[in-house]
Amino acid sequence: MDYFDRHIKDKALSLLSKFPLLAITGPRQSGKTTFARHLKPDYTYVNLELPESREFAKSDPLAFLRRYQNGVILDEIQWVPELFSYLQVLTDERNIPGEYILTGSQNFLLSNQITQSLAGRVAMLNLLPLSMKELADQIHGQSWENLVVNGGYPRKFQFDIAPSDYYPNYIQSYIERDVRQILNVMDLGNFQKFLQLLAGRTGQVFNQSNFSNELGIDQKTVNAWLTVLETSFVAFRLPSYYRNFNKRILKTPKVYFYDTGILCSLLGIKSANDLNVHFARGALFENLVILELMKKELNSGNVPSLYYWRDSNQTEVDLLQEKDGKLTAIEIKSSETFHANFLKGLKYFQKFAPESAARLIYAGSLDQVRDGIQIGNYWKI
Known part of the structure; x- marks a missing residue:
């Protein structure tokens, strides 16, 4: 079986219609990336575990987010905490519901950054x-x-x-x-x-x-x-x-x-x-x-x-x-x-x-x- 239908889908789609960002956390290999890509197959996918993507996001976060906008999956975003403050500013400017899907495996790192920078702008779901x-x-x-x-x-x-x-x-x-x-x-x-x-x-x-x-x-x-x-x-x-x-x-x-x-x-x-x-x-x-x-x-x-x-x-x-x-x-x-x-x-x-x-x-x-x-x-x- 190529894909298991995840029962969290309806809630995720509902939240994407109301918030500019949706964050999906959970254990490694629980299916977060696969779920996000099936949820919005037309979104641009960026894996921040890849050194080249991570380096671009870290060295010039503003340019990175201006390149990737209007429907983007940022996978394993906890590796680039510099992005959170810029996401706050840019999503406030554009005010587009469901613009970004963020995924991360380390709940504390992701939640801590969201609490500090993105409160009120991001909906959070846990995928076990x-x-x-x-x-x-x-x-x-x-x-x-x-x-x-x-x-x-x-x-x-x-x-x-x-x-x-x-x-x-x-x-x-x-x-x-x-x-x-x-x-x-x-x-x-x-x-x-x-x-x-x-x-x-x-x-x-x-x-x-x-x-x-x-x-x-x-x-x-x-x-x-x-x-x-x-x-x-x-x-x-x-x-x-x-x-x-x-x-x-x-x-x-x-x-x-x-x-x-x-x-x-x-x-x-x-x-x-x-x-x-x-x-x-x-x-x-x-x-x-x-x-x-x-x-x-x-x-x-x-x-x-x-x-x-x-x-x-x-x-x-x-x-x-x-x-x-x-x-x-x-x-x-x-x-x-x-x-x-x-x-x-x-x-x-x-x-x-x-x-x-x-x-x-x-x-x-x-x-x-x-x-x-x-x-x-x-x-x-």
Whole structure:
């Protein structure tokens, strides 16, 4: 398949009709360039990772932008931050909706420049790897174990690359390269250990001191490394929810990955069979479900409001989603067999938030409402 239809398209076209600039960020190889070129095939395309384009833009940004105008895709624009101030001036002068599409893989660098220079002039969208819905024709009927091992990167599916071939190369080619460029990490071996440790603690509370002790590095370095993984769309922190509820709750975030294929590779998982007795089985399913809910919101142009909740008695709800002023508590279970105790945490939480909705997403076949809680299979996320 040459191109996967991306569900973010309608929102992107709508924003292009209202703003002079549209910025698309996301992980490397998530399909940003392909999406932008299919979205506006008549636009001039400029790749700022190419030395000649980058040098022209850096040495004479005004001339560069006067040459490229009235429908331009500027790919990987974070490498030429000098352009942002000039884009502000020129787009204000011309006032043409949808004149530029900007793409970038490093969220922090791109967002920081936009905040300083282009606020009010640019619309921003995040394009993550393919969702289950976008991959529907390729993955129909597959087990969740296959889904998490294969992940969602377009090139992997386009060329039918085995996960064991694709993801180790991705980690080496992009993740480690980005870390070296941003932080100038000298001890790459220690960073690789950090990545593997982080993968092994997916879905767990992020304890900086534990990482610091195990790796023999200070906590500032631990936090800096995780921040780079966040800004490169590799991992993210899921914050705890504490508004209006019991003050005695855990406020430390949990950590998840933006793609389960990368996560499986870091855990040494090469096939669905490897998950049968793997210690991270439940965490991987949880990561899959959270990612799908996140992608659904991002593809609609929304900022996902996702949290977890745990009180001082260790009673926990895997995920809280806040949307349109409403709160939904979600429990996530990899089991194919329903057990009544799956609903225990949800019922407890509803004592604090009686107006909240509740869902159980699991790997079984029940599709019903029980005690006011919607129970359904992960395919119906």
